[in-house]
Amino acid sequence: MGPQGWINDPVAPYFDENTKTYHLFYQHHPQHIKWGNISNSHAVSKDMIFWHDLPNPLLSSDPLFPSAIVTSWVNRDSPNGSLRYDRYGVFSGGAFPNDPSDFSKGFSVLYTSVQELPTCWSCWYKNNTETVSLVETTDNGITWVKYAGNPVIPSPSEEWNITGWRDPLPILEADEFRRAVFPGDSPGTVYAVLAGGFKAPYPVPGPRLFLYKTVNPNAKHLTEWAYAGNLFRSNISDSWSSKWSGSFGGGFEMSGAFLLTDDDGEEHWCVSSSSQGDRKDPDPAKGSNWVWWGCGKLKQGAALGDKPDLDSSYLELAMVGVPDFGETYAYNTFLAPSVEEQKSHEKRHNTASKKYRRILLAWSFEDFTFDPYAFGWQGMHVLPREAYIWSADVLDPVDRVTEKGSWTATKNADGSYRVKTLAQRPVAETKLLFNNATRYDLADSARKLAPGSGYTKLAKLPSSAFKVRFELSPPPADATNATWLNGIVLRLSPTSGERTILAYDPSYEAVVVYRQNSSIVKDFVNSTEIAPLRLWTLKSTGSRQSLSFKVFCDNSLIEIYVNDVLTLTTRVYPWADDATEVGAWLNVGQASFWNFEAWDLSSANAFPNRPLNTSLPLVWDGPEVAGLWDGY
Template sequence: MADMSSRPVYHFIAPRGWMNDPCAPGFDPRTGLFHLFYQWTPHSHRWDRIAWGHATSRDLLRWTHAETPVIAPDTAYDKEGVFTGCFWPAGPKGEDGLTVVYTNVCAVPIHYDKPYTRGCEGLALATSEDGGVTWTKHSANPVLPEEPVGLDVTGFRDPFLAPWPAMDRARGTTGRLYGLISGGIRDIGPCVFLYDVDPADMTAWTYLSPITFPSYKTGLWGGDLGVNLECTNFLTLAAGRIEREVLVTGSEGGVPRFGEARVRRAPWVMGTLASEGNEVGMQRSAAGVVDWGALYAFNTFEHKGRHILWGWLMDEELPDAILAKRGWTGCLGVPRELFLASYAGVASALASKIEDVGCFERLPSGEVVTLGMRPVTELANLRGERVASATGGPKLQLDAPLTMAINLEVEITDETEAVELRVRCSRTVHTSIIFSPQAEVIRVVREHSNAQPDIRKSTEEGRFTLLRMPEIEKLQMIIFLDADVLEVFANDRFALSTRVYSPKEATGVEYEHKGLARVERLEVWEMQAADAT
């Protein structure tokens, strides 16, 4: 079994040990460096007393890692862990420097009969005056020692901080910073806690109100908000004159799938802000899923007009003995750009009315908008040779390397029954990526990926449809394979990430469709190592 697990070479991964949430991504214009932190246990393949690892890059692809944690749980207020947080490219009073805000944990959770009983969590700051080489915890820590007074919360962690001009307009203010802290209020539901933050004194966080979702309905197309939110980020996206506010988040405690014990989901919610008395609420216009698979704990930042998202790709399906032997657990998905996708002249989806597809908003003009997501363009710089190319169909078979990117474009008709791309193929194993047009579903079927009974191989699936404008748009897929990692993108508005454990010699790619369809393009590119250090 040991030869079925390989270390990714072009995905972001810690030098060793366990890693989970991406933390505090950002860019320092003074040095030209991207910064990315992550929750890290360098001494074990298991989660344990989380610290922050740190890496820098000039291109979002090749990262230089600090060999030891840069922020460790070594004070009374964070002795149980340095959890997720955010980045600000200035000092805490606006001076030159860098600041990160993190969740400090000083007591482990006490589990009563009520779910999601939390430990003692607050917010703390750390600063750097040397471009991020060394970090010092602020003398005022914890700057926010607990949740708002009088609230019985299910969680209170994962700060996100940024300017929010739409919130300024709604409140009648200018130039403020806004902080979101994720969690929930018991017997009310999941929510985020909104704070006003003084840009001239980042130790001053003033609580404004919760942002709740009392009328949120998940449906088939939306993400389950569960009981408690984590890692919520806000961003403002625009397409021409259309502007929408978007929250991307993670949720705990939703409806289980595949026998899960404690579920995690990856929803997004889109809408506009409006004043409601002394509070500002969000009027939801659409909702969906950031990633339908195993990507979680998102963190975003804006750089030169692009909103870049990182997520943790969980690694929970191998037995512990294998994880211990290889000495590492977890990585991040490829960086993605989030944008407002806009479509004119839409008549309907393949099998559904647009009004029934919850991730779409139809405007009075007839235009349809949704959250767009695509791999960052920089990833093309890791392409090596194009090792295979084909057109036509209905059956194609290609040779491929273990680390690859696949571009697939298929002309779909109303007679198309299914489109299937099989990866990690040999004579005995394969994994299938199947688009079913009439069911409006993409599935990643892993049951034949290996013959090991102790590896979970459940099917991953997500809702996806094509638009009639009035002709059916082509199916356009980008698939990244990097050792065990599989990430599927479709038409710049769907993503599903997962793990596939197959023998290393299983590298073939096969294509097949049923019904009337035509392959316009099927290309396999070798992907080069990112040479992280």
């Protein structure tokens, strides 16, 4: 999280091969608890877990922050930016390798420069609202300088009638992408995805992932770009599957593309995207936005010199899902060296010869319906997550396997099916959180819990920062929530009765979080979180999958990982200080509960060099910015 103020999207994450350092920028509105005059702050890490603020920002210094914790924008008492093309905000973007085949030659950052507001998928879009601008570094990412010729990609033609056009993100597997889609392009071509969409009366309105590419791979700077068609397109409000993948909505934002290779050697081209305008959820904090991912195959694009087709798509999806059905948005991804690669002292510059992990980062928004002036801040980022393709041979009936969902299924010669899906797990580096942590094991008396025994206390933790791990046997195939409903209780207070229940509900075929009693303060949202997860009958065991839970809690933020496939983030706000008890919840039906352990993580400080108190007074922007952003 930021030292204070509002934060949202993770921006331009990358790993510096020369200094072995992770860099992360993030959208920041210092001394405000609402979105507004957005710029970017900057932090670095050696492990993605513990971070250090950099005194030099992505864009400009700010003398009003003498502590140099955040120095991200100037002229606080007006909306003016440092230059006209980004006067109303520095929106999201990505870190682009200067040479896509050799990451050791450094990165540059492309960001969305905003000179007009408002911008939203459903409102009138004024031409030149958003452009793409470049910042560069010559000292391994410590300081950054705007390119004098910004913006490097101007707004698209007014004839497009767009919903938005922003968030340039790189395709880091550029050589593989070039060979699949543009085999005639020169080696060294860099590709960027911008998110947006077309409005009616455009002949085929709907969201789009616009593709751009450099036209001079030998240029010294990433300054010469051309539109190259659509990576992906959809009609308005199309849905792959209402249960498993939400909706593509009316316009996209914050969207990137990447390549994953599974254990069988099959390649999957994937996109991670945010869609606007078609979510119907009882939680008002989620608004109308979805996050989604899709994986499939690429097809060859237009030949050199041909005009791109505005209504075609280079990516044909085979499966679509949701990375998190809870309180996350604006996913940004990057490549990090594998754990084995990091241990090796061999220096290999060629990216094709190195092993990388695809890392997902996301913003977790707050979940309440009031302005938190007393907080002095809003928003944080979740733990880094590794994306990979999970696969298994299953024995489920054909109708369950071939349902259009967040997986692919291929029939094996023996009649079983090979099922694959995009999955997430905490990065291996999260183990560093436990270096000084205290472990609590399940008491012997609680190892055999009777069905329907209700709540059984397992641990009273000393703080609200902890990790819990446990395993739960699966429900019978014909179970409903009337015959089987079991899980664990988190953040229980013996004095106030506040509690949050995490369970698997067979009626929904989903992981659920019951928040009705999570806080005695009724202004906090307490709707139930529902995240569909299909449990497969594995050929290797002949049995249904059990449920393996990893739960990370950091005060109000709860991140839930199930079977290293599903991820669900939720927010709870207990009022009582003693809301740190954890226990088993065997409500109804036969269930086994085992391998419980809990860790107190209060000693793990994500920003160890940051002062304990970095709060600053809120600033009132005044009525002169009415219509752009409001108040504090």
